[in-house]
Amino acid sequence: MNKEKVIFAFFIVLALTVNFGFFLGEIDNPEHHNVFEFFAAIVISLICTVLKFGDRTHLGASMMATSLVADLQLVVAAMIWGYAEHISGVGMTPSHMSSVVSLSGGALLANVISVILLMVETIMVRR
Amino acid sequence: MNNVLYALFRRLRVPLITMILVYAGSILGFVLIPGMDDQGNVYRMDFFHAVYFVSFMGSTIGFGEIPYAFTDAQRMWTLATIYATVIAWLYGIGTILALVQEPVFGRMLRRRSFVRKVDNMTEPFYLVCGYGVTGSIIVRKLAKRGIRSVVVDLDEGRVDAVETTGELQFEVPGLCADASLPDVLDDAGLQHDKCVGVLALTNVDQVNLSIAIASKLLRPERMVISRTEEDVTTANLLSFGTDQVVNPFRVYAEYLSLAAHAPYTHLVYDWLVNPYHRPLSSAYQKTKGRWIICGYGRFGSALYREFDEDDVDLTVVDSNLSLDTDLPYMVRGKGTEALTLSEAGVEDAVGIIAGTANDADNLSIIMTAREMNKKLITVVRQNVHANKLVFKNSKADFVMEPGQIIANRVLAHLKSPLLPVFIEQMQAYDDVWAHTLLNRMNSVAKEEELDSWSVKVDEENSPALMESLNSGGDVTLGILLKDPRDRQQKLSAFPLMLHSGDMYDILPGELDLLKPGDEILFCGKSKSLRRMEWTMNNFNTLHYLQTGHEPTGNLLSRLLSRQ
Numbered sequence: 260m261n262k263e264k265v266i267f268a269f270f271i272v273l274a275l276t277v278n279f280g281f282f283l284g285e286i287d288n289p290e291h292h293n294v295f296e297f298f299a300a301i302v303i304s305l306i307c308t309v310l311k312f313g314d315r316t317h318l319g320a321s322m323m324a325t326s327l328v329a330d331l332q333l334v335v336a337a338m339i340w341g342y343a344e345h346i347s348g349v350g351m352t353p354s355h356m357s358s359v360v361s362l363s364g365g366a367l368l369a370n371v372i373s374v375i376l377l378m379v380e381t382i383m384v385r386r
Numbered sequence: 387m388n389n390v391l392y393a394l395f396r397r398l399r400v401p402l403i404t405m406i407l408v409y410a411g412s413i414l415g416f417v418l419i420p421g422m423d424d425q426g427n428v429y430r431m432d433f434f435h436a437v438y439f440v441s442f443m444g445s446t447i448g449f450g451e452i453p454y455a456f457t458d459a460q461r462m463w464t465l466a467t468i469y470a471t472v473i474a475w476l477y478g479i480g481t482i483l484a485l486v487q488e489p490v491f492g493r494m495l496r497r498r499s500f501v502r503k504v505d506n507m508t509e510p511f512y513l514v515c516g517y518g519v520t521g522s523i524i525v526r527k528l529a530k531r532g533i534r535s536v537v538v539d540l541d542e543g544r545v546d547a548v549e550t551t552g553e554l555q556f557e558v559p560g561l562c563a564d565a566s567l568p569d570v571l572d573d574a575g576l577q578h579d580k581c582v583g584v585l586a587l588t589n590v591d592q593v594n595l596s597i598a599i600a601s602k603l604l605r606p607e608r609m610v611i612s613r614t615e616e617d618v619t620t621a622n623l624l625s626f627g628t629d630q631v632v633n634p635f636r637v638y639a640e641y642l643s644l645a646a647h648a649p650y651t652h653l654v655y656d657w658l659v660n661p662y663h664r665p666l667s668s669a670y671q672k673t674k675g676r677w678i679i680c681g682y683g684r685f686g687s688a689l690y691r692e693f694d695e696d697d698v699d700l701t702v703v704d705s706n707l708s709l710d711t712d713l714p715y716m717v718r719g720k721g722t723e724a725l726t727l728s729e730a731g732v733e734d735a736v737g738i739i740a741g742t743a744n745d746a747d748n749l750s751i752i753m754t755a756r757e758m759n760k761k762l763i764t765v766v767r768q769n770v771h772a773n774k775l776v777f778k779n780s781k782a783d784f785v786m787e788p789g790q791i792i793a794n795r796v797l798a799h800l801k802s803p804l805l806p807v808f809i810e811q812m813q814a815y816d817d818v819w820a821h822t823l824l825n826r827m828n829s830v831a832k833e834e835e836l837d838s839w840s841v842k843v844d845e846e847n848s849p850a851l852m853e854s855l856n857s858g859g860d861v862t863l864g865i866l867l868k869d870p871r872d873r874q875q876k877l878s879a880f881p882l883m884l885h886s887g888d889m890y891d892i893l894p895g896e897l898d899l900l901k902p903g904d905e906i907l908f909c910g911k912s913k914s915l916r917r918m919e920w921t922m923n924n925f926n927t928l929h930y931l932q933t934g935h936e937p938t939g940n941l942l943s944r945l946l947s948r949q
Contacts, residue, residue, distance in 0.1 A: 294433060
């Protein structure tokens, strides 16, 4: 068992599961979407990106790309959330919430691809 | 090369993750710890404000406690996170600084910028491998003619010298790397379209060999010039079509033997290839007789072969002569002592060649020998370039310095491929002919450097000449020698050779008619080359030189001249 591999896989799967947990629920209902879960999703996604640094294989490059996509989607979602809560003046509306959740849905898709790539890599190593 | 970049990235992983974790923890703490607003109600900081606060706290800017004054619990958490974030930053920045300072990182950046510079070359350039004495002379001379070059050398100091020398009018990209590695050569432009020639000038024969092979494999038609010191390598290099192989010992042996049996031909040769030519008065009249060669190594044996062909009497002095060496006249000994030299017959010899591999010994030999025979012609071999000053003042008649010799020989080839042909052909003529030629050269160049160049009659190089030829006119060789500013004046240059078809016409006359495809070798002052280019490229100038008045180009002047 390789410790590094465990940590790597752990974070990639965790990014997917946390993101999925946030995404689950009615799309425009703020009650169904926890801000702490969202925060955790961003932080774990960033950690995943850094963990993928420095892999020069083609697979590694694709994983890096999916991670960057997830980061981008989540950061934009966080900005929309911040805008809705503090700048718009009317607080969180269903339309803002649905944009945040749909963006995180995009990030979820990127994370799914990332996990698929991880599985492909694992299956390719036959030992 | 990219491996390094990835390795560096990988090393940033831990500091970056630390930073993310510390920030995430701090932000989370501020969101969770209950605070108090200005009315005394309990409130929880939201993520927006927490990110804002931690961002300015982590960078130690500190705008104060927002949105309301903190409770003690919040202050305690701030206290902890200030130190945590500062340490995370120091760790991250420290790692980045350490990476940037790492030599391998700097090397990689330099390599990248070198590759970019070479890729962006838009003018023809030479790839010079080895920037020692020879390489630096050649790069400088090429730059003077406006030709670019790219340098690869193993020594970092020399590569720095390429970039810091102020003499070059444009930037010469230099790379510190082993030129025998194909990927280094590839980065240096071996496969570049504009690379017109490869000069393998390192002092290791094997490296030169691998450079020449790599170049000939990738582009068989491109010129490769290589330096070598062993006959085995010379044969090897020539076997796969290396355009010119320069062995400094052989070249200098030929040069000296020419001096011994044909002093004026020797001077013509000297003027054509040496930037600082010997004065006319230095032709040696009394060169027939016995020569002494001290040191029978690579140089000594090359000399011996060359002199032996010309039936010159020779005595060899060497302390390491092997027992099976069988030469008619030989003396065992170092040659630095008077005893050995007098045994070798220095009193009645005409010349002595100090050709050992030790500079101090060589100087000592010629000084001792001159004491014993004042009229002796002295030739001394200089091995280390740094000893230049001593050798310059040694009053020896000839100083043989391999670096300079190779440079001159390579430059002769680069100036014009016709020049080596001319040098070879002129040796068929006698010394009287050479004396006349030398007088002509002297009247043209006087004390200045005698340059030589070739001119080709074709669309690309001389459009004006072609236009005149195509319209049915005759173009004589003499036209090129007239000064385009005043046709009564002549340029300080004259033709050495006319190459037309398969014919080589030595010293062609000025009334010779030029045909498309002809190539003419000129010698003279280098400023004449620029003037000559006017005539070749500008039809109006050519017309003026042919007829004596400006051509009537525009409509108005045509109408006026008709009346």
